[in-house]
Amino acid sequence: MSSPHQTRPIDPESARRLAARGLRMDLVDTSDAEAFARWHVVDARGFHESRPRPESIAALVEGVAYRRTTGVWDDTAVDAASPVSTVSSWPVQLTVPGERSVTAWAISSVSVAPTHRRRGIARAMIEAELRTAHAEGVPVAALTATEATIYARFGFAPSAMAATWKIDTRRASWVGPEASGRLHFIDAAALQQIAPTLMERVRLQFAGEIEHWDHLLDRMLGIGIDDQERARALRIVRYDDASGEAQGFALYTIAVSPTDFSSNTLTVEYLVAANDDAYAGLWRFMFEIDLVGQVNAPLRSIDEPFSWQVSDTRAITKTAEGDHLWTRILDVPAALSARTYSAPGRFTFTVTDELGYADGTFSLDVDASGLGVVRQVDADSGEVDAAAPDQLRARVSLSVNDLSALYLGGVSAVTLARAGRIVEHVAGSVAAIDASFRSPVAPWLGIWF
Numbered sequence: 001m002s003s004p005h006q007t008r009p010i011d012p013e014s015a016r017r018l019a020a021r022g023l024r025m026d027l028v029d030t031s032d033a034e035a036f037a038r039w040h041v042v043d044a045r046g047f048h049e050s051r052p053r054p055e056s057i058a059a060l061v062e063g064v065a066y067r068r069t070t071g072v073w074d075d076t077a078v079d080a081a082s083p084v085s086t087v088s089s090w091p092v093q094l095t096v097p098g099e100r101s102v103t104a105w106a107i108s109s110v111s112v113a114p115t116h117r118r119r120g121i122a123r124a125m126i127e128a129e130l131r132t133a134h135a136e137g138v139p140v141a142a143l144t145a146t147e148a149t150i151y152a153r154f155g156f157a158p159s160a161m162a163a164t165w166k167i168d169t170r171r172a173s174w175v176g177p178e179a180s181g182r183l184h185f186i187d188a189a190a191l192q193q194i195a196p197t198l199m200e201r202v203r204l205q206f207a208g209e210i211e212h213w214d215h216l217l218d219r220m221l222g223i224g225i226d227d228q229e230r231a232r233a234l235r236i237v238r239y240d241d242a243s244g245e246a247q248g249f250a251l252y253t254i255a256v257s258p259t260d261f262s263s264n265t266l267t268v269e270y271l272v273a274a275n276d277d278a279y280a281g282l283w284r285f286m287f288e289i290d291l292v293g294q295v296n297a298p299l300r301s302i303d304e305p306f307s308w309q310v311s312d313t314r315a316i317t318k319t320a321e322g323d324h325l326w327t328r329i330l331d332v333p334a335a336l337s338a339r340t341y342s343a344p345g346r347f348t349f350t351v352t353d354e355l356g357y358a359d360g361t362f363s364l365d366v367d368a369s370g371l372g373v374v375r376q377v378d379a380d381s382g383e384v385d386a387a388a389p390d391q392l393r394a395r396v397s398l399s400v401n402d403l404s405a406l407y408l409g410g411v412s413a414v415t416l417a418r419a420g421r422i423v424e425h426v427a428g429s430v431a432a433i434d435a436s437f438r439s440p441v442a443p444w445l446g447i448w449f
C-alpha cells in the first residue's frame with residue numbers, strides 16, 4: 001500500500017460501532033495477493049457474479065490495487081478469513097461544467113454478504129467512506145448504484161442520467177453531416193495505443209465523466225476476464241479524420257438472429273468521439289452495417305445528437321432513461337467554486353445535511369465570465385445582505401441531495417422546486433438558479449464504476 005488515501009487508518013467511529021456487534025472492520029493490504037483475492041471473490045459474490053478463476057483474479061486485482069480497499073470480518077464465521085463485506089474507494093477527477101475537474105471520492109464494490117445483510121454494515125461502511133473523504137479534503141463523493149433506493153439517505157442524488165437507445169436501421173437513413181475521415185478495423189493492441197488519450201479528451205467534454213483507469217479498457221475488451229466468448233465477439237473500429245489522426249473509436253458486438261440472418265442486432269458497447277466529425281463518422285457506420293436491423297446503444301447520454309441526424313426521427317427511441325452517476329457534496333464552497341456557470345447571478349443557499357458536511361448557509365456570486373465565489377455565511381452576521389440587496393439575491397432552501405442533483409447541471413431547479421424539493425424565498429430565485437446551473441450539454445457518464 002502506498003498512496004495516502006490507501007493508508008489513512010480505518011474510520012474509528014464505524015470500526016467501534018461494528019466491533020460492538022462482534023465485527024471487525026479493516027483495510028486490505030492490496031499487495032497481499034491472498035488477502036486481496038479473498039476480498040475480490042466476496043466482492044464478485046456480492047454482485048452475483050460467477051466465482052472468478054484464479055488466473056483471472058491475478059489480473060483483476062492488479063488493475064484495482066491502487067484503491068483504498070476495506071472489508072468487514074466476522075471472526076465467528078466458518079470462513080472467517082474472508083470478509084463479509086467489501087468497499088473500495090479512490091480519489092478521481094470528475095468533470096464539472098466548464099470543462100473543469102473536481103476531485104471526487106469514487107466509491108465502488110459496496111457489498112454485504114446475504115448472511116449479514118440489514119445489520120447496519122453498509123451504513124457503517126458508507127459513513128466511514130464519507131468521513132474519510134472529508135478528512136482527505138475531497139469535496140464530492142461519487143458512485144454508480146445498483147439500486148436507486150440505497151444512497152439518498154447518505155445525501156447522494158442522481159446528477160448524471162443515462163439512456164438506452166434503440167435504432168431501427170431500416171428506417172434511419174443518415175441525413176447528418178458527411179464525415180471527413182474514414183474507419184479502420186483495429187485490434188485490441190492498436191486500441192490500447194490511442195484509447196487513453198481519446199478517452200481523457202472526451203472525459204473533459206462531459207460533466208459527469210470520470211478519469212479512467214488502466215484496467216477499465218482491459219475490462220471493456222474482455223482482457224483478463226473469464227468471459228472469453230464476449231471478448232471474441234467484440235469488434236473494434238477507429239475513426240481517423242481527413243489528416244489521418246485518430247479522433248474516436250467504437251466497440252460493438254452483433255447478436256446473430258436464429259431466424260432472420262438479414263436482420264441481426266448490433267450493440268454499441270462503447271463509443272468515444274472526440275469531435276462532431278468523428279461522432280458523425282462512427283454513428284453513421286453503426287447505422288449502415290449490412291445485415292443489421294436494429295442497433296442498441298446502452299449507457300449513452302440522454303441527449304444524443306444522432307436522433308437529429310436521421311431522416312425518420314421515429315426510427316430512434318429511448319427505451320430506458322434513469323439515474324446513473326450519483327454525487328454527494330461534502331464541501332459546498334470547494335464543490336461550487338470548481339465548476340463554471342452559464343449566467344451571472346447572486347445566490348444564497350440554506351442547505352440541510354443530516355450528516356453535517358454541507359449543513360449551513362452559503363452565498364454564491366457568479367461573475368460575467370461564469371466563475372463563482374462561494375462563502376459560508378454566518379447566520380447572524382448579515383454579511384451577504386450588506387453586499388447585495390435582497391431583490392438582487394436569489395434565496396432558496398434545499399437539502400444536500402438537491403444541491404448535489406443540481407451540481408452538474410443536468411436537473412432543472414424549476415422541476416425540483418415544482419416537486420417541492422426546493423423552497424424559494426425570493427420570487428424568481430429558482431429560475432435564476434436554473435439559468436446559471438444548467439449545463440448546455442447534458443451531463444453524462446459512459447461507464448460503471
Ligand SMILES: CC(C)(COP(=O)(O)OP(=O)(O)OC[C@H]1O[C@@H](n2cnc3c(N)ncnc32)[C@H](O)[C@@H]1OP(=O)(O)O)[C@@H](O)C(=O)NCCC(=O)NCCS
Binds near residue numbers: 145
Ligand atoms: C445494498 C447492501 C450493500 C446493503 O447492505 P446492508 O448491510 O444490508 O445495509 P444496512 O443494513 O447497513 O442498511 C443501511 C440502510 O440502507 C437501507 N437499505 C439497505 N439495502 C437497501 C436496499 N437494497 N434498498 C433500499 N434500502 C436499503 C436499510 O434499510 C438501512 O436504512 P436505515 O439505516 O436508513 O434504516 C447489500 O444488500 C448488498 O450487498 N446488496 C447487493 C450488492 C449491491 O447492490 N450493492 C450496492 C452497490 S451500489
